[in-house]
Amino acid sequence: MKVRTLYLFAVICLQSSLTNLALAQERPNVVLIFLDDSGWADFEPNNKSVHYTPNMGELAKEGGTYHNFYVPQAVCSASRAALLTGSYPGRTKIFGALKPKDKGLERTFATMGEIYRENGYRTALFGKWHLGDSDGTRPWDRGFDETAGILYSHDMWKHHPDDPETWGKYPLQFWENGKVIIEDMEEVDQQNLTNRFTEYALQFIEKNKNDPFLLYLPFNMPHVPLFIGKEFEGKSGVGKYGDVIMELDHSIGRINKALKGFGIDNNTIFIVTSDNGPWLSYGNHAGKTPFREGKTTSFDGGIKSSLIVKYPPLIQPDSFSNDTFFSIDLLPTLCELSGITLNDKDLDGKSMVNLLKGETDFKNPHEYYAISNLNNLEAIIDGDGRWKLHITHPYKSVLQQGNDGGSGKYKQQTLEMSLFDLQNDPFERHNVREMYPEITKKLWSYYKAHFEKYYAD
Template identity: 65%
Template sequence: MNFKFNSFLIIFLSILIASCNIDSKKESHSIAKKESKKPNIVIIFLDDSGYADFNPFGQKDVPTPNVQKLAEEGTMFTNFHVPQAICSASRSALLTGCYPGRTKVFGAHGPKERGLETTFPTMGEVFKAGGYKTAIFGKWHCGDQPETRPDARGFDESCGLMYSNDMWKYHPENPKYWGKYPIQFWENGKVTIEDVGIPEQKNLTKWYTEHAVDFINRNNNSPFLLYVPHSMPHVPIFCSKEFEGRSGQGLYGDVTMELDWSVGEIMNALKKNGLEENTIVIFTSDNGPWAAYGNHAGKTPFREAKATSFEGGTRSACIIKYPDRL
């Protein structure tokens, strides 16, 4: 199925939520009966993942059974494009439904830079106003100032990094600059790890996933928006010790397998809590791979990669699952 621009997601979701409150006379229709409850929304948003990193989109060497299952049960969008092929711009578009040209969020924000202006409501604010529990566990990258952090932009719960995981003192090109701003790990508006290092990087995917599963378990009786923007597979890539060497295809393969595991854990939590049939699950990436990093970057069959306007940069794999509706 063809769709262009991830800005459509917030519009798509808003229409679905609004439809839940429409008084339909077609009560005999099975879909009308199921739509009496507001659907939950889960967005799994990878960082710099290549179009062909997972089995449904052409990956042959690394097993990704959970993403494969999601594709079989949902709908694959094979011509899905992001509005700008780089971190902050793509994320702000997802959060607001607005093009970067309107929000003036371009490129990738560094520490202390201007974030997404508060004049643009986020989906966290929109869904929270609609009675949803809201959470983000992962990479924010839309501003690290008090007024632009997740807890100020409509998210009840949050944890993760405020910007990219390569903006640290070990940056290969400019360690002195990035060393001035150590990566901090935030949780619910407070810094819980002052200086994220290699041990913490290895556990980011696991931590985000554990928080997501716990959130689902605690909110199984109320509608929720769960946004999981993973830090991986953005360089520098890391995986937990449980996945080291698992793929037989190097570190990038191991990282891919752990991300697939994360998808499986989230889907299993939905099923365990009886929420699978009334949950919209969206799986995609902010942009294409950072091809300059060779075997530490993902795969794409298209021209060029991240940070370009060619298809290799803007065209991302996308799967949406909404049982009996899509």
């Protein structure tokens, strides 16, 4: 009797183990690369004439390119909070760029790392966090099993080009799994960051190749000041910014190659995008966008980012889409693909799995998307992505670009309430508010509703 009981117990355990193994193999891995201040036109296939980026070109041929992908605010911390929580800045109250020692994202908002770890995934973050630098808000406290990198922007240090006295009060530390391993980084440390983050990522992939994992890789480049690994110095032929892009492209290629080498690329959702558009005031040290203005503005040059997604079971190779969606939609989309339910999570984003499938009758589930700058709600885009209403607001336009790492000059301007037809005027040049009063009225009603929900207090 005891032998039979032990036998049945062993069979049950074996069946359970096989079921768990099959489940683990079915659940896709996620590799999410989030660049910093990269321009929409920095990489192939959006632009082949400025930078040579064959690995991004290859990734695009193996997956899908999404031409109308946006972030809800064109500044570091606000954009990262939106990505990782699926919620607008108005909800999380993360606006602009956090400073060293800032409290950061409240624990009431679950991060992608926390959600995936709760559902059996191994999680890692290697790169720039920028969502809190105080106890309880750092990445190892917010759902990431393995971490390495910096906790805020790498220009917030003693060599800041405009204000070294202020930023020099804060050492730029390099952390690994909750411990400081470089107390105050020097230029030589920064030059190796892109390669270092890539090496961490490759080791994590190899170690977890047989289990489902989430790898979040927020590179700190190409944000100024620019730093390049010695292998890539002067190699692009188009200046320092081109060298940085070349090194990032190389890293992306290494990760794609590793996924293929371990035979897990068909079961991995591989995403490359950016936190916002280029910081145009830095001239030849800034990225390229064909759209109006850049980082820190609510124009498309600031909030529209390049996006490539590779996931062979779902996305047709060498495909592209002009449908609109926002970074707040990535979390619910990835969770649906990963079999993770979000019933108890109150998010602003919605799943875009049908868009990734390439359904010809895809209909965006949002009535509108909201755009903010710092804690000011400034614009509304309709769910279809055609109409964009700017509420009267000030903005900084680049008057004179800087050169070789120096910041240029801005001119403070004010935009009156303007309606732009993004389908026929993607560069936001012609205000058609008086021509389309009903559309203006509808978008204005969305603005008021969103304002009342998140900004009225």
